[in-house]
Amino acid sequence: MKKYGYIRVSTKEQNPDRQLAALQEFDIPKENIYLDQMSGKDFRRPQYQRLTKALRKGDLLIIKSIDRLGRNYGEILEQWRTITKETGADIRVIDMPLLNTDTVQGDLTGVFISDLVLQILAYVAETERAFIRQRQAEGIAAAKAKGVRFGCHRIEIPHNFREYFEMWEHGDISSRNAASALNMSHSTFYRRCREQLEMEKGTIGL
Numbered sequence: 573m574k575k576y577g578y579i580r581v582s583t584k585e586q587n588p589d590r591q592l593a594a595l596q597e598f599d600i601p602k603e604n605i606y607l608d609q610m611s612g613k614d615f616r617r618p619q620y621q622r623l624t625k626a627l628r629k630g631d632l633l634i635i636k637s638i639d640r641l642g643r644n645y646g647e648i649l650e651q652w653r654t655i656t657k658e659t660g661a662d663i664r665v666i667d668m669p670l671l672n673t674d675t676v677q678g679d680l681t682g683v684f685i686s687d688l689v690l691q692i693l694a695y696v697a698e699t700e701r702a703f704i705r706q707r708q709a710e711g712i713a714a715a716k717a718k719g720v721r722f723g724c725h726r727i728e729i730p731h732n733f734r735e736y737f738e739m740w741e742h743g744d745i746s747s748r749n750a751a752s753a754l755n756m757s758h759s760t761f762y763r764r765c766r767e768q769l770e771m772e773k774g775t776i777g778l
Contacts, residue, residue, distance in 0.1 A: 574631045577605040578623055580640045591636045594666050598634050615647055624651075629660030632674055637667040638693065645694035652690055729764055730754045737765055 577595035581588045588607055595605060604626075606619040615621075627633060633655060635641060641648050655661050662674035663686075670689045736750040745753075751761035 574628070575600045575604060576623060576627060576631060576633045578620065578633060578635050578640065579605065579607045580617070580620075581607075581609050582611055583609065591640065594636045595634055598664075600634060615642060615651060624655070624659075627655060627659050627661045631659075631661040632664060633661055634664045634666065636665075638665055638671060638690070645698060649690060649694055652687075656687075730756070733764065736761075737768055740765060741769075 575598060577598070577600045579588045579591040579595070581591075586609070588609075592605070606623040608617040608619045610617055623633070638648065641651060652663065655663060656673050663671070664674055665671040668689075671686045673686045733754060736745065736754055739745040740747055740750045747762050747765070748758050751758045754761060756764075
């Protein structure tokens with residue numbers, strides 16, 4: 573049996589020392605500890621891929637917590653099944669011993685309990701995400717009912733916009749100078765000028 577460890581931090585700025593210190597208590601060879609410094613949103617991580625290729629039947633993978641594998645419990649469940657069922661390796665989760673598949677060697681009860689706990693965690697996580705989406709939708713609906721408007725706020729044009737628009741249209745002033753005089757951004761001034769031209773074109777065509 574070989575021991576392996578896996579560490580993941582979300583960004584290169586985060587410190588992996590806490591996870592490393594926890595793994596070192598299990599006498600894992602340094603060359604068998606794999607570290608990814610990237611998001612846990614999926615499993616396309618170079619060191620994790622190397623780890624799964626190295627794992628063999630009877631080996632033991634040790635991680636600090638289940639969320640080090642990833643944030644998506646659907647994919648975590650699939651990876652868990654691949655490692656424990658297809659590869660035949662065991663997994664030990666330091667922060668949640670109930671998930672350990674190596675607790676009772678040769679006894680299917682240990683594997684069954686760990687699988688059951690993981691399924692419950694996945695259900696709770698998915699349910700919580702659904703509740704969050706529901707609360708967000710209800711909050712938006714309640715805010716709209718009170719007259720709250722969502723989306724980009726349309727900036728009101730200054731009262732003397734027409735004066736500068738005509739100066740710009742006749743070439744008497746640049747768009748940047750006109751925008752500056754009106755205390756508008758250049759992009760906003762130019763967009764409103766285009767809108768004004770389109771409106772006038774439509775009026776002439778009537």
